Amino acid sequence: MALASKQIAKGELVFTSFLFATSVVVLVDTSNMVESNAVGFVGPKVFAYIVGGLMFALSALQMIFVLRGAKGEPEGIEAGSPLEKPNWRPFGLVVLALALYAALIEILGFLIMGPVLYFLVGKAIGVKRNVLLAIVAVVVSIAVFIGFTQGLQLYLPLGFDFLQPPSENIEDGGW
Amino acid sequence: MDFGHFLEGFAASLTLTNLMFGLLGTILGTLVGVLPGIGPALAISLLLPVTLTVDPTAALIMFGAIYYGSMFGGSTTSILLNAPGESGSVMTTLEGNKMARNGRAGAALATAAIGSFVAGAIATGIVAMASPTIAWIGVRMTPADFFALMVLAFGTVGAVLGQSVVRGLLSLCMGLVLGLIGLDLQTGASRLTFDVPKLTDGIETVVLIVSLFALGEVLYVALYGRLSPVNRNAFKGFATMTKSDWKRSWGPWLRGTAIGFPTGVLPAGGSELPTFLSYSLEKRLAKKKHDEFGKGAIEGVAGPEAANNANAAGAMVPLLALGLPTSATAAVMLAAFQQFDIKPGPLLFNDQPVLVWTLIASLFIGNLLLLVLNLPLAGVWAKLLLIPAPYLYGGIVLFALVGAYVLNGDTWEIWVALVIGLLGLLFRRYGYPVTPLILGVILGPMAEQEFRRALQGSAGDPMVLIATPFSLGVYILLAIVVAIPKLYAFWKNKNS
Numbered sequence: 132m133a134l135a136s137k138q139i140a141k142g143e144l145v146f147t148s149f150l151f152a153t154s155v156v157v158l159v160d161t162s163n164m165v166e167s168n169a170v171g172f173v174g175p176k177v178f179a180y181i182v183g184g185l186m187f188a189l190s191a192l193q194m195i196f197v198l199r200g201a202k203g204e205p206e207g208i209e210a211g212s213p214l215e216k217p218n219w220r221p222f223g224l225v226v227l228a229l230a231l232y233a234a235l236i237e238i239l240g241f242l243i244m245g246p247v248l249y250f251l252v253g254k255a256i257g258v259k260r261n262v263l264l265a266i267v268a269v270v271v272s273i274a275v276f277i278g279f280t281q282g283l284q285l286y287l288p289l290g291f292d293f294l295q296p297p298s299e300n301i302e303d304g305g306w
Numbered sequence: 307m308d309f310g311h312f313l314e315g316f317a318a319s320l321t322l323t324n325l326m327f328g329l330l331g332t333i334l335g336t337l338v339g340v341l342p343g344i345g346p347a348l349a350i351s352l353l354l355p356v357t358l359t360v361d362p363t364a365a366l367i368m369f370g371a372i373y374y375g376s377m378f379g380g381s382t383t384s385i386l387l388n389a390p391g392e393s394g395s396v397m398t399t400l401e402g403n404k405m406a407r408n409g410r411a412g413a414a415l416a417t418a419a420i421g422s423f424v425a426g427a428i429a430t431g432i433v434a435m436a437s438p439t440i441a442w443i444g445v446r447m448t449p450a451d452f453f454a455l456m457v458l459a460f461g462t463v464g465a466v467l468g469q470s471v472v473r474g475l476l477s478l479c480m481g482l483v484l485g486l487i488g489l490d491l492q493t494g495a496s497r498l499t500f501d502v503p504k505l506t507d508g509i510e511t512v513v514l515i516v517s518l519f520a521l522g523e524v525l526y527v528a529l530y531g532r533l534s535p536v537n538r539n540a541f542k543g544f545a546t547m548t549k550s551d552w553k554r555s556w557g558p559w560l561r562g563t564a565i566g567f568p569t570g571v572l573p574a575g576g577s578e579l580p581t582f583l584s585y586s587l588e589k590r591l592a593k594k595k596h597d598e599f600g601k602g603a604i605e606g607v608a609g610p611e612a613a614n615n616a617n618a619a620g621a622m623v624p625l626l627a628l629g630l631p632t633s634a635t636a637a638v639m640l641a642a643f644q645q646f647d648i649k650p651g652p653l654l655f656n657d658q659p660v661l662v663w664t665l666i667a668s669l670f671i672g673n674l675l676l677l678v679l680n681l682p683l684a685g686v687w688a689k690l691l692l693i694p695a696p697y698l699y700g701g702i703v704l705f706a707l708v709g710a711y712v713l714n715g716d717t718w719e720i721w722v723a724l725v726i727g728l729l730g731l732l733f734r735r736y737g738y739p740v741t742p743l744i745l746g747v748i749l750g751p752m753a754e755q756e757f758r759r760a761l762q763g764s765a766g767d768p769m770v771l772i773a774t775p776f777s778l779g780v781y782i783l784l785a786i787v788v789a790i791p792k793l794y795a796f797w798k799n800k801n802s
Contacts, residue, residue: 142735142736143736146732146735146736149732150476150479150480153480153483154479154483156498157483157486157498160497160498160500161497164495164497165495166493166495172761172762172765172766173757173758173761173762173766174493174495175490175492175493175495175497177757177758177761178486178754178757178758179486179497182479182482182483182486182750183483185475185479186476186479186480186482186483189472189475189476189479190476190479192472193472193473193476196470196472201470203469203473203735203736203737203738204469204737205530205734205735205736205737206526206734206735206737208526208527208530208531208532208533211527211531211532211533211534211695212531212532212534213530213531213532214530214531214532217529217530218528218529218530218531219529221528221529222525222528222529224528225524225525225528225703226525226724228703229521229703229707229720229723229724229727230724232707232720233707233717233720233721233724234717236711236717236720237717241708245704245708248700248703248704248707249700249701249703249704250700252524252696252699252700252703252704253696253697253699253700255528256524256527256528256531256533256695256696256699256700257533257696258694258696258697264697264700267697267700268700271700271701271704272704275704275705275708279355279708279712283355283356283358283359283360283712284359285355285358285359285712286712286715287708287711287712288715
């Protein structure tokens with residue numbers, strides 16, 4: 132660390148603070164926990180205290196390193212190279228796509244939201260050809276839908292439940 | 307070795323269903339190894355939803371085949387693309403790509419494929435022989451011994467991986483914290499649930515792994531990545547070797563296996579270390595003979611590729627015999643076992659001998675299938691490299707979110723995935739390794755259980771944790787493993 136630059140990495144500082152705060156939350160949560168008397172020699176608190184305490188010490192140590200100029204090397208990207216400055220537009224688009232998917236999947240169904248998600252992510256990461264991307268998005272989604280619902284017998288929502296008349300309440304006949 | 311069960315396993319693995327899943331696994335694995343951005347751990351985690359319906363034997367056969375296959379496929383990108391498909395192939399790139407530029411791509415691909423086969427076969431043989439012995443020891447281990455082994459895994463993976471020991475261990479702590487969330491199984495006390503009912507069930511391991519690997523990567527690429535088209539070395543037809551290639555390859559294959567296997571058994575953090583060691587060894591040995599290193603030496607491909615595959619097989623020993631994963635991929639496989647409520651470990655060999663031996667036999671068969679697939683089809687795999695990366699990322703995200711949803715048929719998991727994905731992005735950005743986190747989440751609850759069992763037995767006396775020679779030995783080993791790289795760096799600094 133002899134050649135560490137004087138400049139402190141701000142993002143790194145924020146992230147380390149986040150880790151530190153997490154450890155504090157763990158410790159506080161553990162100390163507020165009500166322990167029943169029947170727990171024997173080691174209850175659920177001990178391990179949580181160890182983990183919280185370890186993280187508290189390590190993140191405090193890391194904080195010192197960061198303040199002294201330590202900087203993490205961003206991880207490499209397989210099909211390209213990492214940038215120094217963040218690219219907020221594509222990132223925002225991906226987050227939007229994920230949030231839209233989570234919010235609307237049960238309303239509009241997988242066959243609509245699947246292609247939308249694929250299209251938006253592809254667009255964000257740099258596909259130029261819209262029509263081709265749209266076609267691929269639909270084909271891949273249909274393949275995934277068939278694979279999961281028919282092949283693996285798992286449930287994916289078709290959506291549009293609101294169009295159906297509310298089903299009559301069938302009384303559970305009791306078990 | 308348990309020969310009767312081994313033959314039984316072979317017979318069971320030769321059923322049509324199991325063979326199909328093995329074949330599917332080898333194809334998917336090779337595909338995953340070839341395609342940039344998807345590693346074996348991510349691939350298996352994206353496929354974890356199959357554990358909800360497919361029978362355990364078939365699913366585990368497929369996962370094993372994916373693990374081996376991706377090691378195979380990684381060499382193809384290294385040689386033809388000068389871009390290692392995953393971290394274990396970095397060393398192959400050095401000489402392999404130079405060979406390809408000199409028009410010797412076929413020989414490079416062949417020595418990688420055959421070397422992987424040789425290493426995989428030898429290593430799987432050792433797994434078959436060693437696992438029951440380790441399992442025998444395992445039955446005699448106390449909770450404190452198991453706890454010591456898990457601390458060893460935590461310590462080595464946390465301290466060895468990543469740019470600094472503190473970063474690695476902080477990543478591990480984050481995993482342990484995430485593992486705490488939910489109800490304590492023994493007392494029903496809720497930890498870190500903040501009165502959110504959904505959190506009492508804890509965070510689904512599958513969701514966590516998928517979002518850390520898949521969403522974390524995609525979000526990272528979107529925010530900080532610039533994808534660039536890659537230069538490809540053309541290759542068509544069969545991958546073959548000349549007589550002199552064979553003569554120069556077999557030594558590195560065997561030495562690579564000898565290096566790769568033990569480093570897979572020990573929690574040394576995956577395949578970076580053994581491939582590096584094998585490469586340096588071959589380079590030093592070549593100085594005496596025809597030294598082509600730097601210009602495309604076949605030894606520099608043969609050794610690391612063998613080490614790579616032997617390493618993957620070596621990781622199966624602690625996974626099956628002790629239930630202890632030593633790499634990210636093995637950790638994800640452990641998650642798959644847990645999905646089936648199967649507890650790998652010493653008892654597994656007694657409880658489910660057919661499952662274990664079928665899995666081991668399938669690794670043999672999968673290895674053979676890989677060889678058959680790869681020599682003639684190397685050119686076809688190479689074509690896949692033409693798929694532009696953004697199309698892949700769309701698919702990865704789609705698969706990840708479908709996987710998260712089908713677990714419980716609930717959008718809650720998708721929101722959790724988004725949050726964990728953002729955490730994965732931050733880890734990548736600030737140089738924190740993800741593997742220790744995964745290990746912490748999966749092994750943390752198990753470690754706590756053994757910890758509490760040990761202390762329960764000793765009426766709360768913590769000395770029980772180092773009471774047996776085994777546990778004491780493990781802690782000493784941990785101290786050595788963590789200290790050696792530091793001492794080496796210190797010594798190197800002093801000399802230079």
